[in-house]
Amino acid sequence: MNLGFPLFPEQASTMAPRVDALLYFLLAVSAFFITLIFLTILVFAVKYRRRAEHERPKPIEGSVWLEVAWSAIPFGLTMVMFVWGASVFFDIYNPPQDALEISVVGRQWMWKAQHPEGQREINELHVPVRQPVKLMMTSEDVIHDFFLPAFRLKQDVLPGRYTSLWFEATKAGVYPLYCAEYCGTQHSGMIGRVVVLEPADFEKWLSGGAKGMSMAELGESLFQRFGCAACHRATGTSQGPSLAGLFGKTVELQQGITVTADENYIRESIIDPRAKIVVGYQPIMPTFKGLVSEEAILQIIAYIKSLSAPERKPSQR
Numbered sequence: 001m002n003l004g005f006p007l008f009p010e011q012a013s014t015m016a017p018r019v020d021a022l023l024y025f026l027l028a029v030s031a032f033f034i035t036l037i038f039l040t041i042l043v044f045a046v047k048y049r050r051r052a053e054h055e056r057p058k059p060i061e062g063s064v065w066l067e068v069a070w071s072a073i074p075f076g077l078t079m080v081m082f083v084w085g086a087s088v089f090f091d092i093y094n095p096p097q098d099a100l101e102i103s104v105v106g107r108q109w110m111w112k113a114q115h116p117e118g119q120r121e122i123n124e125l126h127v128p129v130r131q132p133v134k135l136m137m138t139s140e141d142v143i144h145d146f147f148l149p150a151f152r153l154k155q156d157v158l159p160g161r162y163t164s165l166w167f168e169a170t171k172a173g174v175y176p177l178y179c180a181e182y183c184g185t186q187h188s189g190m191i192g193r194v195v196v197l198e199p200a201d202f203e204k205w206l207s208g209g210a211k212g213m214s215m216a217e218l219g220e221s222l223f224q225r226f227g228c229a230a231c232h233r234a235t236g237t238s239q240g241p242s243l244a245g246l247f248g249k250t251v252e253l254q255q256g257i258t259v260t261a262d263e264n265y266i267r268e269s270i271i272d273p274r275a276k277i278v279v280g281y282q283p284i285m286p287t288f289k290g291l292v293s294e295e296a297i298l299q300i301i302a303y304i305k306s307l308s309a310p311e312r313k314p315s316q317r
């Protein structure tokens, strides 16, 4: 249907047709009941209108099957909505294991992205088509919101923690990227574009430009510069635990609880090292709050991840 202007944005991700199908279903159910209710009001208003001054309506006895019907049918319909909606929701929030991971940092008022190979972009994001891509996102200042209408995806980007979003683009092309959370005077200008490329073109784009260090290599140089390696040696020391093989593992803490060593845990351990102390160690690590940028923390996390997964080097993708 072409009305001269698009009613809906393009469908350019695997999620887009699924989200639209659910929306059409909800609209159809709503339209059906609006029509039914308004028609019934009109028909009843005419059919049961008062015809004489002293007319009295007959008492109503009630109807069991009518009451069962108007309970069971809406219940069934809302359960369909719930199960259908939940299945789309879970698929949106569970990225596939093999997703290509890209870091995104929002700030007033721009989007900064960095690829595992080290390429950086501002207000642009180049991704390959037909490959799951996972964004690991945080903010340097206030709450932003990463919104891709053509992919039917939206995710808040928060200061002080990581949120993620994944998608698989189905069509090469250029799609708008918006900030969908009011974040200050230039909020409306916090826009960019996602460039979806055929795999060969994406490889070409990746290898073009200045050859810099990969995120993991940048993280390793930061690791040396901040002197982290003095305590966190690969063999482990009495001062600090080894970080080799740490990522994704379960860590036992002094409070007797366990946590998973994910991005948020590592970030917190850099910014607020005393929040979670690994069992068997003393709270002697100084905070690096204010000393490392959000992008630097993401690079250090990439380095720590690379210590756990030598078989998943970015160059072997």
Ligand code: CUA
Residues within 6 Å of the ligand: 106, 107, 109, 143, 144, 145, 179, 180, 181, 182, 183, 184, 187, 188, 190
């Ligand atoms: Cu960032 Cu609105």
